[in-house]
Amino acid sequence: NAGVTQTPKFRVLKTGQSMTLLCAQDMNHEYMYWYRQDPGMGLRLIHYSVGEGTTAKGEVPDGYNVSRLKKQNFLLGLESAAPSQTSVYFCASRWTSGRILQETQYFGPGTRLLVL
Amino acid sequence: AQSVTQLGSHVSVSEGALVLLRCNYSSSVPPYLFWYVQYPNQGLQLLLKYTTGATLVKGINGFEAEFKKSETSFHLTKPSAHMSDAAEYFCALNTGGFKTIFGAGTRLFVKA
Numbered sequence: 001n002a003g004v005t006q007t008p009k010f011r012v013l014k015t016g017q018s019m020t021l022l023c024a025q026d027m028n029h030e031y032m033y034w035y036r037q038d039p040g041m042g043l044r045l046i047h048y049s050v051g052e053g054t055t056a057k058g059e060v061p062d063g064y065n066v067s068r069l070k071k072q073n074f075l076l077g078l079e080s081a082a083p084s085q086t087s088v089y090f091c092a093s094r095w096t097s098g099r100i101l102q103e104t105q106y107f108g109p110g111t112r113l114l115v116l
Numbered sequence: 117a118q119s120v121t122q123l124g125s126h127v128s129v130s131e132g133a134l135v136l137l138r139c140n141y142s143s144s145v146p147p148y149l150f151w152y153v154q155y156p157n158q159g160l161q162l163l164l165k166y167t168t169g170a171t172l173v174k175g176i177n178g179f180e181a182e183f184k185k186s187e188t189s190f191h192l193t194k195p196s197a198h199m200s201d202a203a204e205y206f207c208a209l210n211t212g213g214f215k216t217i218f219g220a221g222t223r224l225f226v227k228a
Contacts, residue, residue: 004159031214040125042206042218043160050214058215090159103148103167103210107159 002026004108006091012114013081021076021111023091031094032074033105034058034066036087043090049074081115088112118143120209122219130227135179135194137222139207142188149190150208150216151181160206166190177201202226 004025013019023032030051035043045058049068063085065077078085089112092105123138141147148167152160164175171183177200181192190207207219 040220042120042220045215048214092160103212103216104150104162104165105160105216107152107161109159110157 004091004093004106006108006111008111010112012116014116015082017081018079021089023074023108024072025093026072027093027095029093029095032068033092034076035090035092036060037090038087083115086113086115118209118211118217120207120217120219122207122222124222125220126223128225128227129197131199132196135197135201135224137192137205139190139219140188141190141209143209143211145211148210149183151175151192152206152208154204154206197226199226199228
């Protein structure tokens with residue numbers, strides 16, 4: 001049981017390049033999240049998904065797109081990277097017990113992205 | 117609107133000293149409150165959580181937190197700091213929905 005995994009661990013991009021960050025969880029969790037972490041700002045929600053085939057915007061969605069084609073995977077895309085997207089990106093998941101969403105989130109190890 | 121405020125972006129203690137990390141929250145409905153810990157180059161791990169019931173919550177590694185509704189606080193404490201406690205700590209709030217609100221984080225330094 002690997003929990004939540006993220007690939008890649010680290011990436012350097014040039015302005016304007018595109019890339020996709022992959023999050024995978026093997027816990028059969030319904031909810032998945034993408035956050036960015038910046039110094040002094042805690043974690044800010046980019047996008048989230050409440051189940052396979054669904055996505056929704058969080059508080060800082062501009063410049064990002066997501067897809068949840070399979071329940072276990074949640075992809076975060078940057079179509080045209082900007083220096084302001086330099087950050088550490090975390091994926092997280094939550095499970096439901098019956099129809100009740102459990103409150104604890106399980107986090108991946110993060111992806112460090114540097115945009116030059 | 118809900119919010120979480122962590123007082124102090126950096127806290128430094130000596131090994132063996134009391135650890136106190138402060139968290140205040142704002143919520144119009146009863147909150148679920150969490151402390152997560154992040155060790156260098158790792159993701160966040162749940163330290164402890166308050167949902168309902170007993171207001172003093174014990175977590176892993178000797179940490180505990182007390183939910184004080186009258187003070188809208190959920191401060192994290194540990195009686196005796198260890199070098200391995202050096203990390204960043206995040207207070208977080210959830211009101212039963214999909215979204216969890218995180219504080220800005222407090223980095224704990226432990227001096228030998």
